Amino acid sequence: MTHKIDESKHFMQNRTKPNARGGRPRKFDEAEALGKMQRQLWSTGLSGVSLDGIARSAGLNRPSLAAAFGDKDAIYAKAASEYAAMMDARLSQALEADDLRLALKAAFDTAIDIYTADGADGCFVICTAPAEAHTNPVCQTILEQSLEAIDALFLKRLEKERLLPGAMPVDLASLSSLLGSTLNSLALRARAGWSQTKLKALSDGAVDQVMTILGGSSSSRDPG
């Protein structure tokens, strides 16, 4: 819930009124089509594919796509919004574990699974929005909000620890940013082709370091 992007913008509105009263039925499922377009945009970026290409990837022709979803910006905004909500839900769930170390590892494992599924596209937002953030307000907005949301997600989880007995007076905001930065970087490294193994090694290392700072089990000692 923390990073829903504003859907009140002009570019978000649907032009069609499905199931009003009568009319020819659609030959496509809206959610399924959006999913396919999301995958396409995820892989190529916003400027890397034309409306023709997006329409082909979704299995419908351009006029139908325009009528149902609007122009390219609107499609990207919908796809990005859906992605952000999905990530928020998955990460929040993973972070619910009682044991902090397990919670953090679960969150990173979840992210890595998403970043490396179906090829290795990394994070939809982190890997496609920055390039056009200065020329496209949609990209700018989704990037800002996602970066903030990730840090906030970790901070919220870390603050549960502050209530526990024996907690150290550590700068949790700084630690949250460190964890958020690690997640951001995992997205980039996945896009660059890193294996799941390497990505998990990196995130495990980061979790170990953070646990060390939080005053504890020193599994961050040099293995070799």
Added chain:
Amino acid sequence: MTHKIDESKHFMQNRTKPNARGGRPRKFDEAEALGKMQRQLWSTGLSGVSLDGIARSAGLNRPSLAAAFGDKDAIYAKAASEYAAMMDARLSQALEADDLRLALKAAFDTAIDIYTADGADGCFVICTAPAEAHTNPVCQTILEQSLEAIDALFLKRLEKERLLPGAMPVDLASLSSLLGSTLNSLALRARAGWSQTKLKALSDGAVDQVMTILGGSSSSRDPG
């Protein structure tokens, strides 16, 4: 020196032979033109600008640009290569300081200065290459090499500490990745519009955490 991209590719070659024997002199300085094109690509990304736009930004017309630098991929490759070499030099120099904390802070401050100069474009590579990494081999290559190079830069510096008396047996590779990830994330956050102040707060926190792990001065305690 660690992340020079391969210039032997076909798309890297110049088509012209300046100053061979005679011929009309150029009206532009090659390095200066490349710098202007680099700024343009940095801001808009590769697909975010046309060859016309690049030519205008460099102050020369499209045929001259094509003759001197090749197509858009070749121009991007040159700009990215030059950027990577510049970053490598600046960061290496900053990391030369004897005191580790000061060296790390200097490196991050240098990066932040670059990331926030002339607008707030973040890192040329981190912010423009990922989007097209899967559709453009040039972007794929420069992204891979830059990510590796940044980690390597930090690792090289950290390993100097291992030689000092009283050094802890910490996993330096993991710490290097943590520092590299922080730098990657700073690039993204700068692109998203974060102020120098916020960026420096984040990097200072990361440095403090790392110094804490390396066994020492605990300035990472919660200020509030």
Added chain:
DNA sequence: TCTATTTTGTGCGTCATTGTACAAAACATA
């Protein structure tokens, strides 16, 4: 069956982008 409504798919016109050809211009050398 008839009407209203909505989607579908083809097709057209326009504009942007790219590559390249060509003549003129500006230089070095003999």
Added chain:
DNA sequence: TATGTTTTGTACAATGACGCACAAAATAGA
């Protein structure tokens, strides 16, 4: 001055991307 060489800038052609118009198709309701 004459020749060869290289860059410049205009121009043209081919392709791609985009928006929209339009008729046909497919439904609900009267």
